[in-house]
Amino acid sequence: MRRVLIVDDDSFILEGMKRVLGQSFEVETADSGSEGLYKLSELGPFATVISDMNMRGMTGVEFLERARTVAPLTTRVMMTAYADPETLAASINRASVFRFLNKPVARREFVQCLNDGIAAYDAALATAAQTAPSDMDAAWLEKALARADFDEEFSINFQPRVASVSGVPHGVEALIRWHHPERGFISPVDFIPVAERGTAIRDLTNWVLLGACRAWTDWQYRHDVELAVSVNVSPALLADSRLVGMVRSAVSRSGIDPNRLELEITEGLEVQDGHKIRETISGLKALGVKLSIDDFGTGFASMSQLQSLDVDCVKIDRSFVTNAPNNAKDQAILRSVSELGRTLGLKTVAEGIEVESHESFIRDLGIDEMQGYRFSKPLPSDQLIPWVGERYKLLSTTLSNPRLLESA
Ligand code: C2E
Ligand code: MG
Numbered sequence: 110m111r112r113v114l115i116v117d118d119d120s121f122i123l124e125g126m127k128r129v130l131g132q133s134f135e136v137e138t139a140d141s142g143s144e145g146l147y148k149l150s151e152l153g154p155f156a157t158v159i160s161d162m163n164m165r166g167m168t169g170v171e172f173l174e175r176a177r178t179v180a181p182l183t184t185r186v187m188m189t190a191y192a193d194p195e196t197l198a199a200s201i202n203r204a205s206v207f208r209f210l211n212k213p214v215a216r217r218e219f220v221q222c223l224n225d226g227i228a229a230y231d232a233a234l235a236t237a238a239q240t241a242p243s244d245m246d247a248a249w250l251e252k253a254l255a256r257a258d259f260d261e262e263f264s265i266n267f268q269p270r271v272a273s274v275s276g277v278p279h280g281v282e283a284l285i286r287w288h289h290p291e292r293g294f295i296s297p298v299d300f301i302p303v304a305e306r307g308t309a310i311r312d313l314t315n316w317v318l319l320g321a322c323r324a325w326t327d328w329q330y331r332h333d334v335e336l337a338v339s340v341n342v343s344p345a346l347l348a349d350s351r352l353v354g355m356v357r358s359a360v361s362r363s364g365i366d367p368n369r370l371e372l373e374i375t376e377g378l379e380v381q382d383g384h385k386i387r388e389t390i391s392g393l394k395a396l397g398v399k400l401s402i403d404d405f406g407t408g409f410a411s412m413s414q415l416q417s418l419d420v421d422c423v424k425i426d427r428s429f430v431t432n433a434p435n436n437a438k439d440q441a442i443l444r445s446v447s448e449l450g451r452t453l454g455l456k457t458v459a460e461g462i463e464v465e466s467h468e469s470f471i472r473d474l475g476i477d478e479m480q481g482y483r484f485s486k487p488l489p490s491d492q493l494i495p496w497v498g499e500r501y502k503l504l505s506t507t508l509s510n511p512r513l514l515e516s517a
């Protein structure tokens with residue numbers, strides 16, 4: 110039997126719907142958006158979710174936005190309200206709602222809609238099962254990227270970076286997420302290389318840049334939370350003279366302090382077009398933005414390259430961190446990168462800090478900042494500010510130690 114979740118703050122309606130649907134479907138009910146979110150994440154998956162639009166507390170629109178982050182994409186969502194379907198559809202993100210229904214809904218129409226929703230759920234499940242991301246062929250990805258509606262399908266998560274000694278949040282890395290309407294979540298590891306082979310990477314980088322810079326102004330001026338933000342830039346774009354213009358425009362349109370924007374360039378940088386790359390880099394530095402070498406240690410960046418490219422920060426690849434506590438070779442590499450950073454006056458960041466032993470090892474080496482699941486996974490923008498609040502609460506006891514305060 111197919112599982113259905115109904116969210117409505119009117120208990121009379123909730124009971125009525127349950128009575129009507131209970132014979133044909135397995136029905137769960139929630140009388141608020143927050144209870145709905147709880148049931149979605151704890152009791153899911155559901156084939157369809159029916160939510161009231163106008164609820165006390167969390168509105169249906171808010172519920173819908175948040176439900177998209179906890180329910181699988183295959184789940185079909187329907188909205189109900191005392192309004193005509195056109196007005197309803199206009200006030201909400203159409204693509205994410207399977208059907209709009211105006212109340213009172215006739216029993217037959219209701220059951221019909223649910224059956225349609227469940228059939229669509231089954232079809233989506235079947236497609237998702239056939240196409241694990243690893244089998245996604247490049248040609249399909251290329252077409253899907255070209256067709257993608259960025260604002261609908263892409264989002265940005267932000268993963269915090271903390272100061273190694275004090276634990277204070279210093280910055281965040283913007284990481285793109287793609288929820289394809291039919292195939293669901295597609296990892297950047299799968300689609301970034303495809304985008305890099307064509308022109309999609311430019312539009313995508315432009316979109317992330319602007320989104321990340323706008324998020325920064327929101328944290329800074331609306332929440333009074335001071336963080337640097339970094340954006341990944343494919344090495345291929347460094348040879349594209351339009352990159353400087355893109356960054357300049359994102360800075361001026363968003364109002365971000367350019368000193369607080371960092372661009373992470375993967376070390377795989379093939380310096381084919383040395384002159385162009387140097388020109389782009391000096392253009393970027395003239396804007397005041399910072400540059401980092403990402404995944405350091407996995408490519409061929411040499412010390413002299415670090416100096417000549419005028420970078421500000423090195424991010425050490427997580428592969429060195431993972432085994433460092435028990436692997437002498439990885440320890441030696443980490444130690445030398447840390448030294449190198451100090452000698453050249455670069456900030457050092459270690460990625461992939463997952464457990465306490467990683468944290469203490471990296472801290473003792475004198476690496477400046479840490480990023481990894483131990484502190485937080487990448488978070489949607491609206492969860493980042495609460496995370497920062499919690500982090501400061503957690504640190505408040507340690508921060509009473511003056512030695513730690515100095516290095517914060
Ligand atoms: P990256 O820039 O090195 O990003 C770090 C990746 O490590 C992220 O994966 C992050 O979720 C993951 N990670 C963070 N902490 C941990 C940890 O403690 N343990 C483990 N095992 N993994 C951790 P994600 O988001 O899947 O991104 C993968 C790569 O895709 C990124 O690697 C970056 O190279 C690329 N990418 C992501 N977003 C963008 C973008 O907007 N533009 C470009 N050009 N590339 C992007
Ligand atoms: Mg990165």
Ligand code: MG
Nearest residue numbers: 403404424460
């Ligand atoms: Mg990295």
